[in-house]
Amino acid sequence: MDFDLMFTSFPKLLGATVITLKLLSASLFFGLIIGLLFAILRLNKNIFINKFAYGYSYLFRGTPLLVQIFIIYFGLGQIEHLRSTFLWVILKEPYWCAIIAFTLNTGAYTSEILRSAFQTINPGIIEAGKSLGISNKIIFYKIQIPIAIRQSLPAYGNEIILMMKGTSLASTVTLMDLTGVAKYIISTTFKPIEVFIVAGGIYLFMTFIIHNVIKFLEKKYSFSQ
Amino acid sequence: MNTFKKTIVTVLCSLLIIGNVYADKIKIGTEGAYPPWNSKDSSGKLIGFEVELANWLCIYMKADCTIVEQDWDGMIPALQMRKFDAIMAGMSITDERKKVITFSQGYADEVASLAVMKGSSLVGMDTPEGINLSLGGSDVKKALKTLTGSLAGKTVCTQTGTIHQNFLESGDVGSVNVRTYKTQDEVNLDLTSGRCDVALAAAVAFTDYAEKSGKQVVLVGPTFSGGAFGNGVGVGIRQASQFGEGSSLGDRDAKLLKDFNEAIDQARKSGKISELAIKWFGFDASM
Numbered sequence: 001m002d003f004d005l006m007f008t009s010f011p012k013l014l015g016a017t018v019i020t021l022k023l024l025s026a027s028l029f030f031g032l033i034i035g036l037l038f039a040i041l042r043l044n045k046n047i048f049i050n051k052f053a054y055g056y057s058y059l060f061r062g063t064p065l066l067v068q069i070f071i072i073y074f075g076l077g078q079i080e081h082l083r084s085t086f087l088w089v090i091l092k093e094p095y096w097c098a099i100i101a102f103t104l105n106t107g108a109y110t111s112e113i114l115r116s117a118f119q120t121i122n123p124g125i126i127e128a129g130k131s132l133g134i135s136n137k138i139i140f141y142k143i144q145i146p147i148a149i150r151q152s153l154p155a156y157g158n159e160i161i162l163m164m165k166g167t168s169l170a171s172t173v174t175l176m177d178l179t180g181v182a183k184y185i186i187s188t189t190f191k192p193i194e195v196f197i198v199a200g201g202i203y204l205f206m207t208f209i210i211h212n213v214i215k216f217l218e219k220k221y222s223f224s225q
Numbered sequence: 226m227n228t229f230k231k232t233i234v235t236v237l238c239s240l241l242i243i244g245n246v247y248a249d250k251i252k253i254g255t256e257g258a259y260p261p262w263n264s265k266d267s268s269g270k271l272i273g274f275e276v277e278l279a280n281w282l283c284i285y286m287k288a289d290c291t292i293v294e295q296d297w298d299g300m301i302p303a304l305q306m307r308k309f310d311a312i313m314a315g316m317s318i319t320d321e322r323k324k325v326i327t328f329s330q331g332y333a334d335e336v337a338s339l340a341v342m343k344g345s346s347l348v349g350m351d352t353p354e355g356i357n358l359s360l361g362g363s364d365v366k367k368a369l370k371t372l373t374g375s376l377a378g379k380t381v382c383t384q385t386g387t388i389h390q391n392f393l394e395s396g397d398v399g400s401v402n403v404r405t406y407k408t409q410d411e412v413n414l415d416l417t418s419g420r421c422d423v424a425l426a427a428a429v430a431f432t433d434y435a436e437k438s439g440k441q442v443v444l445v446g447p448t449f450s451g452g453a454f455g456n457g458v459g460v461g462i463r464q465a466s467q468f469g470e471g472s473s474l475g476d477r478d479a480k481l482l483k484d485f486n487e488a489i490d491q492a493r494k495s496g497k498i499s500e501l502a503i504k505w506f507g508f509d510a511s512m
Binding site: 074077078083092094172174183184186187188190191192 | 298299301302305321325385386390404405406407411414415417418419420
């Protein structure tokens with residue numbers, strides 16, 4: 001075991017963690033917006049809107065993230081017409097391709113998490129609101145959304161952790177995230193075990209933080225207060 | 226430790242060692258993704274210059290060989306972990322790699338080159354046809370200066386962990402924006418898509434791709450050899466000292482190195498290497 005290498009590679013890997021966190025936060029932010037939008041579409045009574053939202057979540061939950069990122073990066077890059085449009089400005093960059101893939105993926109899972117949270121809200125609460133003469137809009141924003149968010153916290157915490165680990169696939173499209181830099185160090189030192197142990201430790205630490213933040217939020221917003 | 230435990234440990238250890246070593250088969254690792262050195266045909270069978278050469282070397286060594294596939298970025302670690310006994314994957318002999326493994330004598334040498342898509346501003350760069358970085362001199366310096374100017378601000382793509390990456394990061398051509406890929410196939414894809422302004426690899430890797438895909442990939446600038454580009458391609462073998470000289474594992478590796486060197490001598494004398502090189506590269510790349 002080469003401990004020197006572990007020490008010298010640690011700061012480099014920590015620097016690369018910034019990219020990992022950027023990818024994670026951007027895709028979670030956009031993914032949450034998409035997820036909320038599609039969860040609402042799923043609850044719509046119109047069968048076309050409903051099926052469209054279902055199709056999206058089925059497609060992105062039913063295929064591996066690696067395949068999705070490859071299709072968006074290498075696949076779309078091969079379409080010549082696309083290369084002459086303004087879309088290419090975004091798709092040319094591996095960074096944006098990764099964020100698009102991660103966003104669409106986490107958006108699909110988030111929409112399912114939020115949909116089930118909306119559906120488990122006790123109808124009595126909404127009826128109570130109605131009987132007090134509160135408008136449907138206010139009921140949705142002030143009652144349904146806060147309760148749904150509270151309900152979905154444990155499942156959403158899992159999704160954040162899964163997505164954090166998923167960002168390691170960014171290295172397959174040339175991005176120098178935590179895994180990318182780990183692979184780069186290995187390509188010059190030929191010592192995979194030491195470097196991956198350090199990289200794995202950093203991922204574990206991030207999971208630890210996310211896990212505890214979610215636990216704290218769960219406690220804070222629990223009903224039993 | 227009681228006898229029972231000792232017996233179990235002994236049995237397990239010997240099983241591990243027998244399984245890996247005393248099967249007197251030589252396992253040769255190759256990438257299968259770097260044509261024409263080594264690649265796969267449409268049915269997934271390994272083909273290429275090195276695959277055929279490996280089979281001939283084994284005939285000369287009178288050894289039973291199997292050729293196994295391994296991703297490029299894990300090639301040297303896999304050798305060290307005894308997943309196979311020798312590397313034949315277009316791997317150039319460099320000082321950096323010699324720190325961790327050993328090499329047989331070189332069997333082939335081939336120059337590296339930059340490539341761009343037709344119509345790129347880099348076409349027609351004013352440099353000599355080829356430069357040898359080991360020789361140095363004013364010609365080489367002038368060529369590197371021209372390259373530094375032309376590559377500034379360009380995205381240069383290459384495969385991870387290659388001599389080409391080492392060269393781009395050596396500072397010989399200034400600080401260029403290097404983007405690295407897992408395989409040469411992916412480099413080719415992004416060169417044609419336009420994400421890469423220019424790519425660096427073995428010259429034949431580009432000409433082979435241009436020919437097979439019909440894409441307008443053209444070579445630009447000088448061909449490179451020497452310096453960061455190493456001293457030809459050889460068979461990579463574990464250092465005998467990794468398991469201790471005199472140990473059975475170390476001895477086996479030392480013998481393997483000797484056998485490969487003799488087999489390469491024989492293949493060179495009989496003209497086999499030249500013959501295979503002409504078949505796969507279109508010119509005699511033997512050394």
